[in-house]
Amino acid sequence: MAIKIIAVDLDGTLLTSNNQILPETERVLKQVSRQGIKVVLATGRPLSGAMPYNRQLKLMGKDQYDIVFNGAVIQDLAGNILMNQKMGYQDFTNMLRLQRLAHVNLHFETPDCFWTCDRDIGTNLANNGAVTNNMIKIRRPEEIPQAFSFNKIGFSLIDDLQEMDKLWNNIPEWVFNKYDVVRSFAEIIEINDKIASKGNALIQLADRLKIQQKDVMIFGDQGNDISMFSNPNFKKIAMGNAIELIKDKADYVTDDNNHNGIAKAIKKFVL
Template sequence: MLAIDLDGTLLSSAKTILPATQRALEEAKAAGIKVVLASGRPLSGIKEYADQLGLKGRDEYAILFNGAIVQNLDQEVLISHELDMQDFNTFVHMQRLSHVNLTFETPERFYSMDKKLSIRMQVDGAETKNQLWLQDREDFKKDFKFAKAVYTCDDPEQMDRFWNRLPDWFFQSYAMVRSWPDVAEAGSLGASKGLAISELASRLGFKNSEVMIFGDQGNDRSMFEIADFQRVAMGNAIDEIKELADYVTETNDRDGIAKALHKLVM
């Protein structure tokens, strides 16, 4: 089984699947290898790439929202670690630590109370093809649930200040990741890409040692912390991911996935 991150891994800098990478994954599928996309995005944000790879229907799967939700590609939910209004209020309180935007992400749409949105937030909404709704705090219902909360800004140094001001108990209460220098994501403690991949693999009859993972950023770290996985870091990965990897391949713009598969698998 292959579990593959999207941004910076499967996708080039131009947000496309390069031809050689697509051919390698098609060869892997033809050889009986299960291909699973593992992303911080919702299903709407991966569908066009799944379609391009021929991944469709109830027997194909995706790890979404950094592992908070696992769905088959008929949209049936297999695993869910949702957050509620108590968490909502905690995240809103933490937003006051610095000048960052805050978005609450659900499979249906994204929500924010911020009237002035960072460029990063607007880009993420467009790339994931999910509607971004602006509404006031009192408009959120008491039974509101969401998959993850995302803090963004347009200045990585500002995000550093926010991150460094978060109290220790917050990191002990939530799965916190820096997916990009200007993005911090918060999910349920039980939600991570690594745990979701391991659980899905078990359901499909694979051992962890039969799983190869590909990633590049901080929200992929949980995948690289499972020692039994065969762990491949992209050439453009951050240093902490490369240090945890069993193998470092070429970058996402130089068909790193295809080259790793031809060297290690096929």
């Protein structure tokens, strides 16, 4: 096995609890990148929310890539979109219906900004916009045009975690059949087009680069990483802080995100 792609989730994986990359992890990722291994950030964030970490890792230009919006979009690091899975106005109205099940925020993510019809925004949605360097545009439902399209849907906590539980426990079966639905954190539910996932996007990127799936290593910790860990061909590394389902599907469980788990696994299996 000669690893040629290392795909790394951001929150809870590459980033510490303080949203930082530890110096040793940064050093090791830069080292493998200099050796020609593609380091790919695979995240639920838009590209704008990943670029500060790409820059820190010296990953830039048309020959470097990120998987964003949980796999709905692949972009090179010059900003060009190579793959784009969109949802449309009917999906928008479906989500407004779903929101009625609980008192939660709902927003729609595009490469340019976030959109919401909520006048009252909780700190989770506000922080999401800030962390990803995105403007949040507030519009009434009737102001949304029929041509509206977006890449990802987010439901987030306003002030009561029981409301998130209520929504999660009452999502109708048709929603799971029609969309890719994950509870990425206790306070966040993320929804994508059915065929949009980090795992599918990584397969497409590997094919584009003519790299075999067995030469792809992945790191992750949460529900939106499960699609990568469901691929039997990838070398699958779970963080020590990962949910049990991720650990169960992993080939190896490394240390947690606050103790250089990525660096330790790369030194064990790659360097």
